[in-house]
Amino acid sequence: MTLTWTDWQAVAVxxxxxxxxxxxxxxxxxxxxxxxxxxxTVVTLLTSAVILFGLVFVWAxxxxxxxxxxxxxxxxxxxxxxxFEPLTAGLWAVLLIGGLGVVGLSAYRLLxxxxxxxxxHFLLLSALVGATVLAGARDLATVVIGxxxxxxxxxxxxxxxxxxxxxxxxxxxxxxxxxSTAVMLFxxxxxxxxxxxxxxxxxxNRLSGLDPDLRRVAFAAGLFVIVGFGFKIxxxxxxxxxxxxxxxxxxxxxxxxxxxSKTAGVAGLLVLVTTGxxxxxxxxxxxxxxxxxxxxxxxNLAALRQQEAVRLLAWSSIGQVGFLLAPLAVxxxxxxxxxxxxxxxxxxxxxxxVAVVQRHRPGGLLSDYRGMVRSEPGLAAxxxxxxxxxxxxPPGLAGLFTKFxxxxxxxxxxxxxxxxxxxxxxxxxLAVYLRWVxxxxxxxxxxxxxxxxxxxAVAMISLCAATAAVLSILPSTLFSLAI
Amino acid sequence: xxxxxxxxxxxxxxxxxxxxxxxxxxxxxLAALYGSVISGLVLIGSLLLWPRDEGxxxxxxxxxxxxxxxxxxxxxVTDVPWIPALGVRFxxxxxxxxxxxxxxxxxxxxxxxxxxxKITPRIGRTRSLIALLLVIEAGVIGTFSxxxxxxxxxxxxxxxxxxxxxxxxxxxxxxPVGRKRAANTFVLMTVLGSALMLLGFLxxxxxxxxxxxVRLTNSPVLGGHGVPLAAAILIAVGLAVKVPLWPLxxxxxxxxxxxxxxxxxxxxxxxxxxxxxxxxxxxVPVLPDATATIAPYLAGFATVAIIAGSLACLAQTxxxxxxxxxxxxxxxxxVLGISxxxxxxxxxALFANIAHGIxxxxxxxxxxxxxxxxxxxxxxxxxxxxxxxLPRIGALLTFACLASLGLPGLAGFWxxxxxxxxxxxxxxxxxxxxxxxxxxxxxxxxxxTAAYFLRLVRKLCQGDPAEYPAAAFAVDLSRIELxxxxxLITLTVLLGVWPGLLLHQWGTL
Numbered sequence: 001m002t003l004t005w006t007d008w009q010a011v012a013v014x015x016x017x018x019x020x021x022x023x024x025x026x027x028x029x030x031x032x033x034x035x036x037x038x039x040x041t042v043v044t045l046l047t048s049a050v051i052l053f054g055l056v057f058v059w060a061x062x063x064x065x066x067x068x069x070x071x072x073x074x075x076x077x078x079x080x081x082x083x084f085e086p087l088t089a090g091l092w093a094v095l096l097i098g099g100l101g102v103v104g105l106s107a108y109r110l111l112x113x114x115x116x117x118x119x120x121h122f123l124l125l126s127a128l129v130g131a132t133v134l135a136g137a138r139d140l141a142t143v144v145i146g147x148x149x150x151x152x153x154x155x156x157x158x159x160x161x162x163x164x165x166x167x168x169x170x171x172x173x174x175x176x177x178x179x180s181t182a183v184m185l186f187x188x189x190x191x192x193x194x195x196x197x198x199x200x201x202x203x204x205n206r207l208s209g210l211d212p213d214l215r216r217v218a219f220a221a222g223l224f225v226i227v228g229f230g231f232k233i234x235x236x237x238x239x240x241x242x243x244x245x246x247x248x249x250x251x252x253x254x255x256x257x258x259x260x261s262k263t264a265g266v267a268g269l270l271v272l273v274t275t276g277x278x279x280x281x282x283x284x285x286x287x288x289x290x291x292x293x294x295x296x297x298x299x300n301l302a303a304l305r306q307q308e309a310v311r312l313l314a315w316s317s318i319g320q321v322g323f324l325l326a327p328l329a330v331x332x333x334x335x336x337x338x339x340x341x342x343x344x345x346x347x348x349x350x351x352x353x354v355a356v357v358q359r360h361r362p363g364g365l366l367s368d369y370r371g372m373v374r375s376e377p378g379l380a381a382x383x384x385x386x387x388x389x390x391x392x393x394p395p396g397l398a399g400l401f402t403k404f405x406x407x408x409x410x411x412x413x414x415x416x417x418x419x420x421x422x423x424x425x426x427x428x429x430l431a432v433y434l435r436w437v438x439x440x441x442x443x444x445x446x447x448x449x450x451x452x453x454x455x456x457a458v459a460m461i462s463l464c465a466a467t468a469a470v471l472s473i474l475p476s477t478l479f480s481l482a483i
Numbered sequence: 484x485x486x487x488x489x490x491x492x493x494x495x496x497x498x499x500x501x502x503x504x505x506x507x508x509x510x511x512x513l514a515a516l517y518g519s520v521i522s523g524l525v526l527i528g529s530l531l532l533w534p535r536d537e538g539x540x541x542x543x544x545x546x547x548x549x550x551x552x553x554x555x556x557x558x559x560v561t562d563v564p565w566i567p568a569l570g571v572r573f574x575x576x577x578x579x580x581x582x583x584x585x586x587x588x589x590x591x592x593x594x595x596x597x598x599x600x601k602i603t604p605r606i607g608r609t610r611s612l613i614a615l616l617l618v619i620e621a622g623v624i625g626t627f628s629x630x631x632x633x634x635x636x637x638x639x640x641x642x643x644x645x646x647x648x649x650x651x652x653x654x655x656x657x658x659p660v661g662r663k664r665a666a667n668t669f670v671l672m673t674v675l676g677s678a679l680m681l682l683g684f685l686x687x688x689x690x691x692x693x694x695x696x697v698r699l700t701n702s703p704v705l706g707g708h709g710v711p712l713a714a715a716i717l718i719a720v721g722l723a724v725k726v727p728l729w730p731l732x733x734x735x736x737x738x739x740x741x742x743x744x745x746x747x748x749x750x751x752x753x754x755x756x757x758x759x760x761x762x763x764x765x766x767v768p769v770l771p772d773a774t775a776t777i778a779p780y781l782a783g784f785a786t787v788a789i790i791a792g793s794l795a796c797l798a799q800t801x802x803x804x805x806x807x808x809x810x811x812x813x814x815x816x817x818v819l820g821i822s823x824x825x826x827x828x829x830x831x832a833l834f835a836n837i838a839h840g841i842x843x844x845x846x847x848x849x850x851x852x853x854x855x856x857x858x859x860x861x862x863x864x865x866x867x868x869x870x871x872x873l874p875r876i877g878a879l880l881t882f883a884c885l886a887s888l889g890l891p892g893l894a895g896f897w898x899x900x901x902x903x904x905x906x907x908x909x910x911x912x913x914x915x916x917x918x919x920x921x922x923x924x925x926x927x928x929x930x931x932t933a934a935y936f937l938r939l940v941r942k943l944c945q946g947d948p949a950e951y952p953a954a955a956f957a958v959d960l961s962r963i964e965l966x967x968x969x970x971l972i973t974l975t976v977l978l979g980v981w982p983g984l985l986l987h988q989w990g991t992l
Binding site for chain 2: 334377381388397405407411412416424426427430434438441476479480
């Protein structure tokens with residue numbers, strides 16, 4: 001019988017999120033007498049409160065080290081399944097901010113009325129539970145469980161609207177998810193077979209002492225695990241499901257997929273890479289670097305040809321993942337978390353702006369945005385700012401400096417070829433976003449978009465823009481998230 | 484002093500933001516007036532930065548005093564940490580290299596705003612045009628005063644999107660597809676160049692552990708092979724896109740030809756200088772050995788640029804494209820001067836930088852005036868005999884052409900003469916015979932320059948007035964044009980007869 005111990009503070013955030021998930025489901029289920037507006041508002045407030053608790057907790061404890069589910073080993077440090085450390089704090093902060101943003105985008109009158117409110121928020125919080133567990137996981141079983149807890153609610157959310165496109169998107173996401181889990185489990189079983197442990201630190205220690213034949217097996221096993229994550233974060237060539245799923249899902253869910261789901265996948269991969277499954281100098285890092293180069297190039301090139309706003313965001317998010325994988329391939333957690341933070345804030349904002357336009361113009365074409373600087377100046381200015389941050393040019397200094405940090409990580413790791421590919425992709429990415437910006441500025445427009453924007457949407461978009469502006473003036477906050 | 488520098492950096496940005504918060508319905512005149520006041524204040528501020536007592540803050544005048552030595556007093560220093568995690572500081576200051584360029588920027592922006600009081604692109608939207616010009620001004624002044632490589636990079640990038648908008652929105656209204664393509668080519672090539680430049684900066688950081696230009700200048704990254712060489716090539720390529728150096732100049736003719744008049748003036752007069760300034764400020768002092776390695780190649784490309792630019796000019800039928808191509812040739816001279824790494828060459832480059840900004844600014848104003856009056860800039864459609872139809876504008880065009888081709892006594896002469904002098908006697912580490920050959924070819928380039936400008940004058944200004952009657956609405960030089968161009972004309976003459984005004988401040992010759 002092994003002795004285990006747990007610092008319960010390490011699991012406080014996932015626990016509270018889980019309790020909140022059950023609570024919103026119960027409120028929505030048993031409080032039918034209240035009006036839809038009241039119920040929706042209460043659910044939104046409760047969900048936000050739970051997430052805010054998580055954020056406050058993370059901020060208060062950001063410098064601490066709290067292990068959970070640990071057991072002693074004969075020599076060396078104890079093996080733990082879940083660890084709260086500064087890196088976890090940074091990742092959790094990004095995940096929770098993204099979750100909060102999605103909750104804000106799903107406020108009353110914004111979320112389409114045929115989506116059940118209780119289930120929606122229940123699924124959202126459940127996915128956040130999985131995401132936070134994944135970011136703190138330090139053994140492979142926990143990684144898989146965390147990943148599944150993120151994924152299952154995700155495609156349930158895609159299918160919530162029950163029309164044909166949503167079902168198709170949900171089914172695609174589901175099949176890909178099952179496949180990726182299978183591939184990953186296959187890899188994990190080999191890793192376990194080779195090293196005799198599921199704990200990441202122990203695996204890392206034992207990997208270095210393997211004889212060459214087993215090392216080859218371990219490489220293949222690691223490859224399978226990375227491929228599994230590749231499906232989750234839609235790295236090329238495992239990206240085929242993403243555009244249809246993004247377009248099929250309700251736009252708030254698309255925002256959720258682009259923000260929380262994607263961040264969770266990147267966080268899981270980051271944990272694996274930094275804790276030593278792919279130590280520096282290993283071929284697995286080269287694989288991730290190649291994946292990064294291919295992903296950003298294909299994503300950006302495909303985004304160049306899109307005519308619909310959501311499809312453009314979908315493909316360009318593939319390009320952004322490529323940029324995220326680049327510092328990840330060299331194990332620079334600081335650059336990855338900073339990049340994620342900037343990406344999450346502006347992606348929430350961009351989807352918020354797109355949601356406003358799509359509610360009134362369901363076609364979702366880029367040409368619907370023509371002339372918006374004149375007809376809808378506030379929204380247009382915010383959207384331009386978000387796109388410029390995504391492109392990484394001034395005035396979007398948050399995007400510029402996170403790209404800069406990615407470049408710095410790659411150059412410091414002597415990956416010159418990857419840096420050149422990234423430089424070319426900065427250009428292609430700019431071309432992608434400038435097409436949209438050009439539409440916004442084009443005058444005169446025949447039928448410019450102009451509506452009364454719902455006040456929660458105004459609040460959310462302004463909040464995102466303000467946050468992005470602060471991050472642009474003080475980019476150091478981005479890089480203090482994970483030290 | 485540092486408050487003034489921060490002021491002229493912040494004022495245009497804040498003023499632009501304030502202008503955008505005003506309703507779009509405010510009149511064009513009012514917007515232009517506002518822009519003139521703001522940019523006038525910036526001009527006054529930049530002149531105040533110019534110290535009155537001792538003229539300039541000079542280099543220590545010893546013979547072996549190269550650019551990049553320790554004795555380089557900085558003024559108006561602000562140095563605070565910005566992003567400690569990345570080693571980035573907000574470090575701005577000015578010295579005798581950046582000061583004239585800052586004044587030039589402020590002057591040209593002011594003149595462009597003044598010009599917009601009466602003459603604006605047909606599409607209107609002057610409010611946004613003025614705001615974008617102010618943002619560009621701030622970005623350019625920031626680049627000229629940045630003492631941190633990353634800050635330099637950021638300011639270098641600030642101007643991109645505003646300039647893209649200026650070309651894309653206010654460009655040639657006859658050719659929406661063409662102006663869009665021109666704008667996109669401009670912004671994409673430049674952003675690729677600056678991304679490569681950033682890689683070079685990061686390599687420098689990996690070697691030296693700092694982005695700070697003062698520290699890098701005092702203890703440069705030595706070695707002419709390996710990583711320093713890679714860094715130098717990346718930085719040189721990135722800046723060469725901006726200069727633009729042949730064969731990376733392909734964005735330039737379209738961008739200049741399609742841009743509105745004020746856009747062309749700013750683009751040619753100011754933005755091109757960012758590239759040559761970067762070469763002088765960063766490449767030469769920070770990577771001295773690696774620069775010496777690549778300098779002959781730079782000089783070769785620069786000479787090709789001189790010849791190719793001049794030959795292309797001979798074949799142009801569009802006034803604005805011709806002037807744009809002439810910039811390729813002139814910028815080639817500047818890069819040739821820098822790549823000699825000699826004092827004369829560098830001084831020539833610095834001087835030609837300013838002279839080109841003034842003269843080409845004037846040329847683009849004149850080309851814009853001719854285009855506005857005839858609704859075309861095609862030489863064949865314009866016809867000849869401009870002397871008879873628009874005598875004053877024709878005379879000014881001839882004057883600007885003569886200045887640009889390097890007539891002694893006007894500003895264009897001294898820079899190119901010093902560059903050729905520098906190529907005659909390049910730095911000791913460089914192959915002298917190569918430079919002598921390049922000097923001869925570049926000398927031929929000056930002849931070609933004279934040829935195409937005289938061809939322009941002959942084709943456009945001279946001719947029988949009876950064959951080309953004046954268009955009914957074409958009025959000669961208006962008052963606003965006279966006012967905006969007078970400073971440029973004055974400076975062209977002043978710097979031509981008194982080059983020492985700038986030259987003696989950069990050290991002994």
